[in-house]
Amino acid sequence: MLPGVGVFGTGSTARVLVPLLQAEGFEVRALWGRSEEEACALAKELSIPFHTSRSDDVLLHQDVDLVCIYIPPSMTRQIAVKALGIGKNVVCEKAATPIDSFKMVTAARYYPQLLSMMGNTLRFLPAFVAMRQLLVEGYVGDIQVCDVRVYGPSLLDQSYGWTSEELMGGGGLHIVGSTIIDLLSYLTGRRAHRVHGLLRTFVEQNNLIRGIRRVTSDDFCFFQMLMGGTGSSGVCCTVTLNFNMPGSFVHEVMVVGSAGRLVVRGTELYGQRNESTCEELLLADISGVGPEVKEMPLPHLQGLSSMVKALRQSFQAHEERRLWSQGPVASAPTFEDGLYVQTVVEAVKRSSISGEWVCVEIMSQEPDPNHNLCEALQRNRN
Numbered sequence: 001m002l003p004g005v006g007v008f009g010t011g012s013t014a015r016v017l018v019p020l021l022q023a024e025g026f027e028v029r030a031l032w033g034r035s036e037e038e039a040c041a042l043a044k045e046l047s048i049p050f051h052t053s054r055s056d057d058v059l060l061h062q063d064v065d066l067v068c069i070y071i072p073p074s075m076t077r078q079i080a081v082k083a084l085g086i087g088k089n090v091v092c093e094k095a096a097t098p099i100d101s102f103k104m105v106t107a108a109r110y111y112p113q114l115l116s117m118m119g120n121t122l123r124f125l126p127a128f129v130a131m132r133q134l135l136v137e138g139y140v141g142d143i144q145v146c147d148v149r150v151y152g153p154s155l156l157d158q159s160y161g162w163t164s165e166e167l168m169g170g171g172g173l174h175i176v177g178s179t180i181i182d183l184l185s186y187l188t189g190r191r192a193h194r195v196h197g198l199l200r201t202f203v204e205q206n207n208l209i210r211g212i213r214r215v216t217s218d219d220f221c222f223f224q225m226l227m228g229g230t231g232s233s234g235v236c237c238t239v240t241l242n243f244n245m246p247g248s249f250v251h252e253v254m255v256v257g258s259a260g261r262l263v264v265r266g267t268e269l270y271g272q273r274n275e276s277t278c279e280e281l282l283l284a285d286i287s288g289v290g291p292e293v294k295e296m297p298l299p300h301l302q303g304l305s306s307m308v309k310a311l312r313q314s315f316q317a318h319e320e321r322r323l324w325s326q327g328p329v330a331s332a333p334t335f336e337d338g339l340y341v342q343t344v345v346e347a348v349k350r351s352s353i354s355g356e357w358v359c360v361e362i363m364s365q366e367p368d369p370n371h372n373l374c375e376a377l378q379r380n381r382n
Contacts, residue, residue, distance in 0.1 A: 002315050003065035003089065004029040006058040007048075008079055010038045012296055013070040013093075013304075018046045020305055021068075024312040029063040032071075059083055066315075069093060070119070072162040073169030076100070080116075080335075081107040089115035091311070094178050094338060096169040098346055101339040102363050108335040115314075118333040118341075121303030122183045124310060127269040128303075129331075130283045131255070131262050132187050139271060140257030143188055146227075146237040148180050151250040152297065154219065155243050159208055164215045171217030172241040173199060174345055180239055180253075181225075181341045182333050187255060188235055190228030191340060196357045197223030197348035202244055219243045223348045249297045267302055307332075339363065 005026050007014055010033040018028050030050040033039030043051035050061065058064060059082060067083045069076055069092035077100035080092045084107045095101045108116040122128055135143065155163055155175055162168040163175070185191055199218040206215075225237040254263040260273035262282075269283035285302075296304075310328035317327045333341075343362050351358040 002026050002312060004061075004063040005066045005068060006030040006032070006061055006064035006088075007068045007070070008032045008055070008058065009068075009070035010034070010042045011070060014068075015042065015046070016296055016301065016304060017068060017070065017308070018048065020308045022046075024308050026066075026308075026312065027063075030058045030061045032058045055079055055082075059086060059088065065089060066091070066115070066311075068119075072096075073100075073174070074162065077104055080104050084108060084111045084114055084116060087111075087114065091115070091117055091119050093119050094169065094174070095342060096167075098339065098342045098363050099366065101335070101342040102366055104335045105339050106366075115329070116335050117329060118182070118335065118338045119307070120179050120182045120333045121300050121307050122179050123186050123303070123331060123333060124306035125264075125267065125299055125303040126306060127264045127267055127283055127285075127299075128183065128187065128253070130269050131253075131264055134262060134271070134282070135187060135255060135257075139260060139273070140255060140262055141259030143235050143255060143257045145254075145256040146184055146188065146235060147254045147256070148184070148237070148239040149250060149252045150176055150180065150240070151242045151245045153243065153246050153249075154203065154206075155217075156203075156206070156215065160213050164213075164217055166216040166218065171199070171201075171219070171221075172243050173197075173218055173221045173223075173348060176243075177221055177223070177239065177241055177348070178341045178345055180241075181344050182337060183253065184225070184227070184237055184239075185337070185340070186331065186333070187253075188227060190235055192225040192227045192237070192344050192347075192360050194226045194357050194359055195223055195344060195347045195351055197221065197351045199349065199352040221348075223351070225344070251297060251299050264299075267299055 002025050005021055005028045021028055028048050031039055031043045031048045033053055036053045039051035039053055066089045069079050073094055073096035076092055077095045080090050081103055083090050157163045163170040200220040201215055201218050203219055204214045221241040223239050227235040252265050262271045267285045270279050271282045272279040313328040340362055344360055347358040347360050
């Protein structure tokens, strides 16, 4: 029996997610919105029987056993930790800071019997699933280089909000770059140990955001990662994110190795071995998902659809196995993966400020909140 679902959020992702859940047999029992008006309007549109602007009303709903959290990053940790604490399974988007991510990891470790996964849908896109399998089978030989390009229109909301604020989790690096960092780890089986990055905000104001307010989130980002190993045994990754390009959306992920290369363009997988003279189509777009919707590019839309299918299959199998580490969601990003990604994001930000390479050091314990204050007081005394 599939669990009843409670959805947090009324944005574009929630609007797409709810019909996908319903099509797979999930009953969406409750919806949370920032205001009663937003929640009421979307609940009526999507035939959801209960709506509210109070988070506890969804979390304590007796028919809700799976919580899907698609709200601003600064609010994610609070809802996710509380949901696990009262026995709900959780699928959620990224948090805003490494400290928030660490608290989510701690909660997930306390309740290993519950599902706790990050909602990076690119891991479920069939093209990337096939790419990973071919990499494991040695199609490209030893992995040497990963190159990623994502170009598209502005990520800013219609009015000044969290997407405009770097400290609230806005910007291309946090919103899109985090999914790429996680994807590269999934594809290569490695993690970054050093990074170097450059962030820029080219559009600080526009027709809707002007006056004393300015956009602080990045709309251009370029970063490099050294992943796994040392010297020639490591993997070099370059990622370019540009959200100043109106019109079409470009999403290309290439992995080059000693024996060939694989590349996903949009939702299709191509490959070429060293001895071949031309590139071949290895996996066409046969997902059957409709055209991309506003504010959700096709790779993410089809990945979301595949993720919901995997959730349905996993809950059906879970009744017998009681193990989330096996089956359809076994490859889904965990909260620990979320902490790693958030750590890399923060390291890229620090590199952009210093202009130097920065080591990636994953938090092993929550820092003392008074530590920085004590350091500042000590510097003042000196």
